[in-house]
Amino acid sequence: MNELTALELDALAEIFNISVGRSASALSELTQEPVAMSVPVVHVMPIQRVIEILSPSIGSERLTCVSQLFSGSFSGEAMLMFPENSSLEIVRLMLGSQVPIEQISEIEQDALSEIGNIILNACFSTIADMLEDTFSCDLPKLNVAPISEILEKPEGESVLFIQIQLALESRSLEGYLAFIMGSESEANLQQALRSFLTGVQS
Amino acid sequence: MQLFEQALGVLQSGVMILDGNYRIHFINQWLNKAFDSTPDLQGEQLFNSYPELEGKRIHQAIEQAIKVGLPSLLSPGLNRSPLPLYRGEGANRERFPQSIRVQPMQVDSQRFCVVEVQDVSSMIRREALLNQQAEKLNQMALTDELTGINNRRHFNMLLEKELRRSNLQGTPLSLVLFDIDFFKQYNDHFGHPAGDKCLIAIADYLKHQLSSYGYQVARYGGEEFCIILPEQDVEVARHLAERCREEVEQLQIQHPSSQVAQVVTASFGIASKSGKQSETQTSLILRADNALYRAKLAGRNRVIASERLDEA
Amino acid sequence: MNKTVLVVDDSRVSRMMLSKVIASIDASWKVIEAEDGQQAVDKALAETPDLIVMDINMPVMDGFQAIEILRPKLPNTTMILLSANIQSSSQARAEELSVHFIAKPVTPAVAVKALSLWSQENE
The missing domain is CATH 3.30.70.270 (Reverse transcriptase/Diguanylate cyclase domain)
Known part of the structure; x- marks a missing residue:
């Protein structure tokens, strides 16, 4: 694939800004509390590079990952990841539960899957709206594991990688969105961005 | 085909299929019985029968499945009881906590949506009990x-x-x-x-x-x-x-x-x-x-x- | 009569989309653009636009802060905020400032709605 142009990256950034905006309003409706989310930067990079960049800040902590397989004009696996402790804090803030972190249960796990599902679906529906594309995808799966295990994918896959900031009750937590795609899908995404931009520019 | 419908009829969890206009194309016995008041929901438009669901998360999830083709999970932690479903009789009748999955289904060119409902009362009770015990243990340790x-x-x-x-x-x-x-x-x-x-x-x-x-x-x-x-x-x-x-x-x-x-x-x-x-x-x-x-x-x-x- | 619309968004793509669609609906609109709230305040005070369409989430100064400054100074301007995240707290704030809300993403329909809100206020 060719490098994305500045304008193409700008379009992607706008897609994800809108996605997290929609997610924040959905999560706020669920919890009846203000929820703020923002997207500082969008990157496209090889999967190995993502591991290199995240490893120092994650250290030996495990990642909580909610993933959904998707297929459409571009296909792959979409993931929402938080360092384990942050994910537990999110779910505790959202459920208002007092349970200690070690005792997280089925209910909290399901709630985490749902939070991931809401955020990932917001991304898919925004992409569908803006790029006039359709997707089908699987129900979310929850996985807690070291980063190397979560991002263990075939060589050559690249990642649309987005750092997100989630603010809940004066706590600000950092998480990551990753869309892992094969090279063909990546080219298709670029193609979709281009035709979207042609419509905008002309 | 009849065999499948019979099987769905004896299922101890809820299944319903909605068409693109949110009309209930199929609902199994378990789920129909759990819905309050209406005798037979088959053929009804879900949000006409239950207008209070309009704009709620369950509505958005169904809409997302039908319009965009995306599946949703409604967990009991974040949505205790999204649908007006009841269990028990008389004075013991109570709205029960649910876990719901909403999935799109494409048949030819028509989009449907499958809603799968589980009664998670026992899971919630078990959790509450575990929480109580954990609290007691924490107290005891100190x-x-x-x-x-x-x-x-x-x-x-x-x-x-x-x-x-x-x-x-x-x-x-x-x-x-x-x-x-x-x-x-x-x-x-x-x-x-x-x-x-x-x-x-x-x-x-x-x-x-x-x-x-x-x-x-x-x-x-x-x-x-x-x-x-x-x-x-x-x-x-x-x-x-x-x-x-x-x-x-x-x-x-x-x-x-x-x-x-x-x-x-x-x-x-x-x-x-x-x-x-x-x-x-x-x-x-x-x-x-x-x-x-x-x-x-x-x-x-x-x-x-x-x-x-x-x-x- | 020439009318002026100020389009404010940190996303270049959104600005381009809005400008293009507004111009194609009604060529008599003169479109000016700004990238953040501060720029929007400067340009709005210099040009007194008839309509302002502004994103909320922006660096330097967000849409709400800019509208708070501009609302008392430009009482005749129709002001519209754009956001994908419309929570009840921000809705209340928008009502207080008498600005309209339109949900993102920016599509041709957003531009149509913005112009029709302007004509409603100026009938």
């Missing part, structure tokens, strides 16, 4: 089983916290350690159950008198107790220990085998640190223990304070 006041482990945690605060903020901190005089003889004379009662009586007294001041009381060992006085210097600690000594005596618990009095008495050791110096936990406890030892040597039923570290 309190002394016999007297119900803080145990040694909790005392160590509390003292560590207060010491850190004292060292950081430069406030004084005092520790009072005391021991019931001739307790072994008391036990030998009256037996262990009576000994336990004596400990409980003293712990109860301490709990009622001291907690309102923000002082923490703990059972340190067999007949040994301690009191943490945050932000208090040795004079306040001495005054308090002296009062405790008098009150223990005035509980008038008969103790014929005591060599110092007719009733149960106690000996007190105090260690205080000023805000200026910092001190470790071990050092503070050792000084209090040493003062207590000297109070016993000096004849028991008295209060002795350790010399201040900077004067020693």
Whole structure:
């Protein structure tokens, strides 16, 4: 694939800004509390590079990952990841539960899957709206594991990688969105961005 | 085809299929029965029958499945009971907690949506029970089983916290350690159950008198107790220990085998640190223990304070 | 009569999309653009636009802060905020400032709605 142009990256950034905006309003409706989310930067990079960049800040902590397989004009696996402790804090803030972190249960796990599902679906529906594309995808799966295990994918896959900031009750937590795609899908995404931009520019 | 419908009919969870206009194309018996009031929902438009669902998360999830083709999960933690579904009869009839999956289904060019509902009452009950037990265990790990006041482990945690605060903020901190005089003889004379009662009586007294001041009381060992006085210097600690000594005596618990009095008495050791110096936990406890030892040597039923570290 | 619309968004793509669609609906609109709230305030005070369409989430100064400054100074301007995240707290704030809300993403329909809100206010 060719490098994305500045304008193409700008379009992607706008897609994800809108996605997290929609997610924040959905999560706020669920919890009846203000929820703020923002997207500082969008990157496209090889999967190995993502591991290199995240490893120092994650250290030996495990990642909580909610993933959904998707297929459409571009296909792959979409993931929402938080360092384990942050994910537990999110779910505790959202459920208002007092349970200690070690005792997280089925209910909290399901709630985490749902939070991931809401955020990932917001991304898919925004992409569908803006790029006039359709997707089908699987129900979310929850996985807690070291980063190397979560991002263990075939060589050559690249990642649309987005750092997100989630603010809940004066706590600000950092998480990551990753869309892992094969090279063909990546080219298709670029193609979709281009035709979207042609419509905008002309 | 009939076989599948029969199978869905005996299922102990809910399944319904909605078409692109949110009309209920199929609903299994379990789910239809759980919905309140309406006899047969098949063919009805879901949001006409239940307008209160409009705009809710379940509505958005169904809409997303039909319009965009995305699946959703509604977890009982975040949405306790999205659909008006009930179980039980008469007075026991109650709306039950649910776990719901909403999935799009494409048949030829038509988009449908499959809604799958589970009753998670037992999971919620089990969770509540587990939470209660966990809370009880946490409490148990920190309190002394016999007297119900803080145990040694909790005392160590509390003292560590207060010491850190004292060292950081430069406030004084005092520790009072005391021991019931001739307790072994008391036990030998009256037996262990009576000994336990004596400990409980003293712990109860301490709990009622001291907690309102923000002082923490703990059972340190067999007949040994301690009191943490945050932000208090040795004079306040001495005054308090002296009062405790008098009150223990005035509980008038008969103790014929005591060599110092007719009733149960106690000996007190105090260690205080000023805000200026910092001190470790071990050092503070050792000084209090040493003062207590000297109070016993000096004849028991008295209060002795350790010399201040900077004067020693 | 020439009318002026100020389009404010930190996303270049959104600005381009809005400008293009507004111009194609009604060529008599003169479109000016700004990238953040501060720029928007400067340009709005210099040009007194008839209509302002502004994103909320922007660096330097967000849409709400900019509208708070501009609302008392430009009482005759129709003001519209764009956001994908419309929570009840922000809705209340928008009502107080008498600005309209349109949900993102920016599509041709957003531009149509913005212009029709302007004509409603100026009938």
